[in-house]
Amino acid sequence: MHEDQLLPAEPGVRAIARELYRHAKDLPLISPHGHVDPAILADDRPFPDPARLIVVPDHYVTRMLASQGIPQTALGVPTVDGSPTETDGRAIWRLLASNWHLFRGTPSRLWTERVLHEVFGVPTALRKETADEVYDAIAARLADPGFRPRALFERFNLEVLATTESPLDDLAAHAKLAADGWGGPGGRVVTTFRPDDVVDLDWPGWAGRVERLGAETFAGFLDRLRERRAAFIAAGATSSDHGHPTAATLALPPDEAAALFDRARRGRAEPGDAERFRAHMLVEFARMSVDDGLVMQLHPGAVRNHDTALHARHGRDVGGDIPAPTEYVRALKPLLDAFGTDPRFRIVLYTLDETVFTRELAPLAGGYPAVFLGAPWWFLDSPEGLRRYREAVTETAGFYNTAGFVDDTRAFCSIPVRHDVARRVDAGFLARLVAEHRLPLDEAAETIADLAYHLPKRVYQRTGANS
Incomplete structure (x- = not known):
């Protein structure tokens, strides 16, 4: 990879960006929101073959190939009913390499190439003719103990990694990590409380999951959730996460909320x-966050399982979701009326709808002390999306009402390259401010270190406000 990748093309601004990037590139990684399976690190077993590491679990990759008519079964994606799917990792890899041209200009290509080059040390360009050569080189690395999950965690300079679990999860993987000195409060691998599966009535099987939670009444439901939050905090959680279709909030009278819950059950x-x-x-x-201190994250705006045929064959989280327009100003008012200025409360807002960055989200973060803006997420976490985000929100929210970068990934090996992409983009944005004499170089250097490292630690309460 070129040393100036993603830095501005204009020579004078690029020189400033190089200097700023130098202040961020070696800082430890804070990953406060993601979807890596904690069992990967708890068990610390060698990764499977290259295809099952890089292709099969990455719905960015499988989605693009599916858009060109390549079925997920040919890519090894498991089926709901257990019907056959490709099991030959080399065949899956060859299919990716034969269609590598589909990824030109996409962040998936950028991330994958940098993983190949920087994580696995494979200099060969991926294409149809080199598929086996690249596959064999990665496979050889995966057989080396230095490429097991915990060894890579150390090499990636990860200071903390947050995973995401349901209230119904027994947190066994996190207990094993804690026993090994890797987890628990202040640990290197922590959990995040994600209650969507017991909150969303539209999610098939909701009543059964509520029964597993041990709740028969709405009051009991709230009690069980508080108990599970306490268990998550004991496992190191500093935040909750909520992936709702919209940002709507509503304070129902207690009897009305209880009646709704009973109807649904x-x-x-x-x-x-x-x-509702x-x-x-x-x-x-x-309200629970005010009591127990968990930072609240809201990830709205995805129409889940839009591709119903894909969902029927392969289940959730395999690339069948589509962004939708999302409104925040009116939607969040009931919540912000209650807690928006409460010093005990903190909420990090994300969006898949770029049109709201300037109009809604930046003004909300610039007005309510409890509100912070999350980094571009999912469909927007590209170099272009990251640049547009800084351009859209900085004039109203500044830098210090944002929460730093989150990788939001299931692809463990892509974590360092995603963070590096964000640091390079921020270096370019800040370099332009310096070149236009809008920000002194020393302040820009301080800012990029804050964006890369100090802000996510502070916002997600890993350390004090002055860290």
Whole structure:
């Protein structure tokens, strides 16, 4: 990879960006939101073959190939009913290499090439003719103990990695990590409380999951959730995460919330009940955050399982989701009326709708002390998306009402390259401010270190406000 990759093309600005990047590139990585399976690190077993590490679990990759008519079964993606899917890792890898041209200009290509070069030390360009050569080189690395998960964690300079679990998870992997000195409060691998599967009435099987939680009444439901939050905090959690279809919040009267819950448990939910319940529960969770200190994250705006055929074959989280327009100003008002200025409360807002950065999210973060802006997420976490984000929000929210970078990935080996991409983009943005005499170089250097390292630690309460 070129040493100036992603830095500005204009020579004078590029020179400043190089200097700023130098202040951030070697800082430890803080990964406060992601979806890496904690068992990978708890068990510390060798990774599987290159295809099952890099292709099969990455829905960015499988989605692009599927858009050109290549079925997920040919890419080894497991099926819901257990019907056959490709098991030959080399065949999957060859399919990726034969279609590598589809990824030109995409962040998936950028991340994957940098993983190949920087994590695995493979200099050969991926293409159809080199598929086996690249595959064999990665496979050889994976057989080396230095490429086991914990060894890579150390090499990646990861200071902390947050995973994401349901309240129904027994947190066994995190218990093993804690026993090994890797987890627990202040640990290197921590959990995040993600209650969507017991809050979303539209998610098939909701009543059964509530029964597993041990809740028969709405009051009991809230008690069980508080108990699980306490267990998550004991396992190191500093935040909760909520992936709702919209940002709607609603403070229902207690009797109305209880009646809605009872209807849903009996299978008699009425139209609109699911949205009202999700909205009300966001306010309840904010109240819990005031009590227990978990930072609240809200990730709205995805129409989940839009591709119903894909969902039927392969289940959730395999690339069938689509962003939708999302409104925040009115949607969040009930929650912010209650907690937006409470010093005990903190919420980090994300979006898949770029149109709201300037109009809604930056003004909200610039007005409410409890509100911080999350980094570009999912469909927006590209170099272009990261640049547009800084351009859209800085004039109103500044830098210090943002929460730093989050990688939001299941692809463990891509974590360092994703963080490096963000640091390079921020170096370019700040270099332009310096070149235009809008910010002194020393302040820009301090800012890029804050964006890369200090801000996520402070916002996610890993350390004090002055860290």
